[in-house]
Amino acid sequence: MIDASLALVAESEFVRPAIDWHAAAPELILLAWGALVTVIDLIWLERSRRFMPSLAGLGFLAALVPVVTLWASDDSVRTMFDGAYVVDKYSLVLKALFLVTGYIIVLISTNYMADGDYYDSEYYQLIAASVLGMLVMTSARDLISIFVAIELVSIPAYLMAAWRKRDLKSNEAGLKYMLMGVFASGILLYGMSLLYGVTGETKLTGIAEQLNSDGRPLLSLAVIFTVIGFGFKVSAVPFHTWAPDTYEGAPTPLTAFLAVASKAAGFVALLSVVLVALPKQSDVVEPLLWILAAVTMTVGNLLAMRQTNIVRMLAYSGVAQAGYMLAPLAVYSIGELNSVAIGGSVASSIVSYLLIYAATNLGAFAVVIAVARKTRSGEIVSYGGLFKYAPGLTVLMTIFLISFAGVPPVGAWLGKLQLFLTVLESQTVAGVVLAVIMAINSVLAAYYYFFIAKQMWFMPVANQDSAPVVIPAPLKLALLLTVALTLAGGLGAFTGIANL
Amino acid sequence: MFLNQFLFFAAILFSIGVYGVLTRKNGVLVLLSIELILNAVNINLIAFGAYHQDLSGQVFALFIIAVAAAEVGVGLAIVLLIYRNRRSIDVSEADLLKG
Numbered sequence: 001m002i003d004a005s006l007a008l009v010a011e012s013e014f015v016r017p018a019i020d021w022h023a024a025a026p027e028l029i030l031l032a033w034g035a036l037v038t039v040i041d042l043i044w045l046e047r048s049r050r051f052m053p054s055l056a057g058l059g060f061l062a063a064l065v066p067v068v069t070l071w072a073s074d075d076s077v078r079t080m081f082d083g084a085y086v087v088d089k090y091s092l093v094l095k096a097l098f099l100v101t102g103y104i105i106v107l108i109s110t111n112y113m114a115d116g117d118y119y120d121s122e123y124y125q126l127i128a129a130s131v132l133g134m135l136v137m138t139s140a141r142d143l144i145s146i147f148v149a150i151e152l153v154s155i156p157a158y159l160m161a162a163w164r165k166r167d168l169k170s171n172e173a174g175l176k177y178m179l180m181g182v183f184a185s186g187i188l189l190y191g192m193s194l195l196y197g198v199t200g201e202t203k204l205t206g207i208a209e210q211l212n213s214d215g216r217p218l219l220s221l222a223v224i225f226t227v228i229g230f231g232f233k234v235s236a237v238p239f240h241t242w243a244p245d246t247y248e249g250a251p252t253p254l255t256a257f258l259a260v261a262s263k264a265a266g267f268v269a270l271l272s273v274v275l276v277a278l279p280k281q282s283d284v285v286e287p288l289l290w291i292l293a294a295v296t297m298t299v300g301n302l303l304a305m306r307q308t309n310i311v312r313m314l315a316y317s318g319v320a321q322a323g324y325m326l327a328p329l330a331v332y333s334i335g336e337l338n339s340v341a342i343g344g345s346v347a348s349s350i351v352s353y354l355l356i357y358a359a360t361n362l363g364a365f366a367v368v369i370a371v372a373r374k375t376r377s378g379e380i381v382s383y384g385g386l387f388k389y390a391p392g393l394t395v396l397m398t399i400f401l402i403s404f405a406g407v408p409p410v411g412a413w414l415g416k417l418q419l420f421l422t423v424l425e426s427q428t429v430a431g432v433v434l435a436v437i438m439a440i441n442s443v444l445a446a447y448y449y450f451f452i453a454k455q456m457w458f459m460p461v462a463n464q465d466s467a468p469v470v471i472p473a474p475l476k477l478a479l480l481l482t483v484a485l486t487l488a489g490g491l492g493a494f495t496g497i498a499n500l
Numbered sequence: 501m502f503l504n505q506f507l508f509f510a511a512i513l514f515s516i517g518v519y520g521v522l523t524r525k526n527g528v529l530v531l532l533s534i535e536l537i538l539n540a541v542n543i544n545l546i547a548f549g550a551y552h553q554d555l556s557g558q559v560f561a562l563f564i565i566a567v568a569a570a571e572v573g574v575g576l577a578i579v580l581l582i583y584r585n586r587r588s589i590d591v592s593e594a595d596l597l598k599g
Contacts, residue, residue, distance in 0.1 A: 144560050151567045155574055162578050168585055172594040174578045179530055179591070182571050183521050186537035189564060190514055193544035197507075200552035202560060245597035 023078040023087040025066035026095055027135045033059030034128035041121040049121055053110040053474070056124035060103040060131065067095050083205050084142035090342040090500050091138035093351055094268055098138070100481075101261045101358055102131040107478035108366050109253035118164060126156035127257070134265045141276060143192045143202040146269050150188070150233065153265045154181050157258060161250040173249025177258075180232060180242035188229025194222035195277070204277040211280060223284045226273060227292070233266030236292045236326060237299040240319045244303075247315035252372065255311060256365035259318045260358045267325060271350060274329060275342055282333035290330035290430055294437050297323025301444045310368055311378045313448060314361070317404060320445060321357055324419055325350050327434055331426035343500040349422040352498035353415035356403070356489035360411050363482030364400040366475060367393055374469045375462070380452060385461030390469045394456045396483050401453050403486050405446040411490040416442065418495070506547035514540035527579040527589040531572060538568045 021028075037056050040048050048055075070078075071092050078087040105127060113120035133152025140146045158181060162174020196202055198219050199210035211219065228239065235243040247255045278285055300320030307313040328346045368378065370393055375382045387394040403411020416438075423435045471479070488494070513536055520533025542561040549557020583589050 144556070144563055147560075148563060148567065151571070155570055158574050158578065162581060165581060166585065169596050171578070171582050171585055172596050175527070175582055175591065175594055176597075178575050178578050179521075179527075179534075182531075182534050182575060183537070185571070186517065186534055186541065189538065189541040190544070193510075193541045193548065193560075196545060196557060196560065197548035197551070200548070200554050202556045249597050 017081050020078050020080055020087075022066065022070065022073070023080060023085075023139075025070075026063045026099070027132060029066065030059060030063040030099075030128060030132045030135060033062060034125055034132065037121075037128070038125050041125065049114075049119075052121045052124055053106055056128060057103050057106040059128060060099045060106065063135075064096065064099045067092055067099065071096075081142075082203070084145060084203050085139050086141050087139050088342065088500075090347060090351065093355070093498055093500070094138040094264070095135050097264065097355055097358055098131055098134040098261055101257075101264075101362065102127060104362050104366075104478050104481060105253055105257045105261070107474040107481075108256065108362075108369055109251075110474040111472045112253050112369060113163065113251060123160060123163065126160050130154075130156040130160075130257075131261065134261060134268075137265050137268050140269075141204045141272060143196065143204070143207075146272065147185075147189065147192065150265070150269060151185065153262060154185070154233075157181075157254070157262055160254045161246055161258070163251050163254065167249075169249040170251065171249075173246045176242050177246040177250070184229050184232030184239070187225055187232070191222050191225025191227075191229055194218055195226065198222060204272060207277040208279055211278070219281065220284050223278065223281060224288065227270075227285065227288050230266055230270040230273075231292060234263055234270065234322045234326070235319050236322055237296040237319060240296070240300070243319060244307075244312045244315040247318075248309060248311050248378070252311065252365060252369050252378075255315075256362055256369075259314065259365070260361045263318065263322060264354050264358065267322075267350065267354060270329070271347055272342065274332060275344075275347060279333075286330055286333065286430075289326055289332075290434060293323050293326035293330050294434060295323075296320070296326060297438065297441045301441050301448075304445070305448045307448075308380055309378045310380050310383070310452065313380065313452075314364060314368070317445065317448070318361065320441065321404075323441070324416065324438060325353055325357075327438055328419055328422040330434055331423055331428070331431045334422075334426050345422050345425060348498055348500045349415075349418040351500065352494050353412070353419055355494045355498060356412045356415045356486070359482050359485035359489055360400050360403040363396065363479065363486055364404070366478045366482060367397045367400065370469055370471050370475055370479070373471070374465075374467065380455060381459075382462045383452060383455045384459035385466070386456040388461055389466040393469060393471075393479075396479055397456060398453050399483055399486060401449040403490065405449045406442055407446075409490050411486045414490060414492055414495060503547055503551050506543055510540040510543040510547070513537075513543065525590050525592045527582065527591050528576070530591060531575045531579070534575075535568065535572065538564055 113123050130153050133149045137149035140149050158174060158178040161177045162171055164170035199207045201207045201210055231239040274285055297320045300316050300323055304313050304316035328349050332346045399410055406413045406416045420435055423431050517533045517536030521530055524530050524533060542564055545557040545561045579589050
């Protein structure tokens, strides 16, 4: 059998596939830049440490240029390698999201990672490698490249989570993240192998062509394993247990990276697989994702309420928001789905929520990092009386919290509204019930967001120490960028971009 | 073509791997169990590849082997880190973070 297939390959002459260099430019620039900073670090060692963050940050901005030119070009959908690699509006929006996120992460890491006498140059190279994986992920339309992209995102992140080598908490965060991440990859791969077995294709469009609407048992098994694997990656309940522990123990900038970029990458892959490969399998996928979405948002919010550490609270709030983002996927059969390019109201609503979610989360983590510079603590009580000595940070944090809670006109309310409307668009009982669960959860979530606001504005100063917080310039820039994006998002700046 | 045998074998290997991940306390043995899962996937892919007379299953398996090597490299590094700080690789003792 294998001999026969090998002979088949030997007979056909090899033809180099055409490569659209413009479409691949963002990935290539980031790859080259990552290699460049690695070499510079190896040559100059300690001397390059001062300018390494700025140099790495420039790479993300440089890779953003071809994304913008691709957006402006007339070719709206570019496909390479027989449709295994697709650059469409969906992937370009997400590439921009990941590059900007990468840049902001570099800004907030700049004075943080070297703290405690840790060598930090490799950190920026690992961030670049991880973001490269995310860029590939947005365009990957083939099981093999999706798998490789997921691993390229995750493996550097395992290392970065355990960055503080002598800190037991950081060790533990790295260990838990690595074990759960690799285990999840294994389960995901088992699902993918069954998907390949049922169809004989690894390309997502090919899988969709091979599958007809009748659900065979093996196919259901493949879908269940695949969705569980992605459930780990996007920290959906009950596969979320690693997230709060890893978030608390890892260095806080890396936590922001995991909470925003890594989670978004998981969503991107889930969206590609569900929307492109399984458009007709909604009878298997939808109930599964419905349960995941409902349980994730409810459990995430309930557990967030009882947290005393702000990073853990943000972790559980991230779990809850993953639940909101899963909700449109529970009714994904509403759209017309048989094309190479990803689009439609389901993808649009999730992408526009991802954009605003990224801006708000990065901002909240930047405030947490700024405050921790003085208080050295992540406990919520240590935010008492923040307004008295850091009014600027208090106002910013309040904006981010209002955005999380979904109160107009700031931040995430618009994204949340779109998610709601998409779920209601289905006009089924399941859709309406899910929308009601979302509404109840939004109210629940407001409780713990405003609890922090109350601490900052009305409580007495913790430890009687009201010396001002010193914020380094890169962190200031990150705060300004995120608050501007959050406010712009609330006023509808992203809805046009994310309308796929 | 006896596809069934390969699939049963892979399923058993996968189940042993999952059982190992969930019950083993030794960090290295957890990594070993994860390797069992990945090898079950490889067997699946190669069997299906032969069944469909399609090479992409084998290519996929090659990628998994390469990535698994990287994963285990990073994994063992982290386990070694834990050992240096704690003198133990019992994963159930890593319980500083909870709640």
